[in-house]
Amino acid sequence: MSQGIGVVGLYVRDQDEALEFYVEKLGFRVHTDARNGDYRWLTVQHPDQPSFQLGLFTPQAPMLDAATVQILREVVAKGAMPPLVLVVDDCRAAYDRMRTRGVEFTQAPESRYSSVDASFRDPSGNGWKMIEARRGQ
């Protein structure tokens, strides 16, 4: 695939903490970790999805003014950023594995609508829905 979405970014409160979470706890890989002064371009990838990068960015100066940084930090911490969906082969197994690693689940796996889903948050407050892929999709 040569066309399509390459990077979508999340705001996180701390990039080291986010990196540890997405890599150690979720099993993502680092794609790019480049620093320039205080600025850090950090993206991770799902191991099965090499064409897509998830950016882990902090709201920060000089791109944003201090008041905007504060508002964005509040919005993330309140869990008010848009929904994220992670698709897995086996929701219950992923739940067990991730919980053992210390992921904060906000909903245990539930069977409904011919699938199984659970919910978790990253340390910053970004909320993920984890949905088991339906057979044949």
Place this chain on the structure above:
Amino acid sequence: MATGEPSKNSAKMSPDPKLLRRLLRAKDRMDAASHEAWPVRRLARVSGVSEAHFARSFKEAFGAPPHRYLLTRRLERATALLRDTDLPILEIALQTGWNSLGTFGRTFRDVTGESPTELRAREQAARHELERVPACFVSAARRPGLIIAVSEKRRQESDGTKETQEKPELP
């Protein structure tokens, strides 16, 4: 700012994002088990703040006092069960955190404007094209927008007035 407790009278301080993250944890816990009882003491413990500050901090963060937020989640769940199941209404009331059918029916009607039976009949008559949207988001989008206290809503409707003055609420 270091403690994350809001100041009382001074110009409004920016909330500490770390405090907000902990308040979010209390909100998440109510979301996960809205049928359970959530006294302020229990919520404050989840968030690691004092009981005295919890209700106000929560309201500042999420726009509604915790008990009212909980009420909207219970009604949301009851609505989904009315729509998607054939469970008796008493069973739905008990499953979603009410102790009696009377209180459930009255609160439901006062907030949504129709009785549980009416809602069920209307929803089940109309089939939805929302199968492709994850169910929890569909459900959340239909959460009742309860921006005032239920008691105030009842009062306004019986008076025929539309005052927005809000009485102090007990958590």
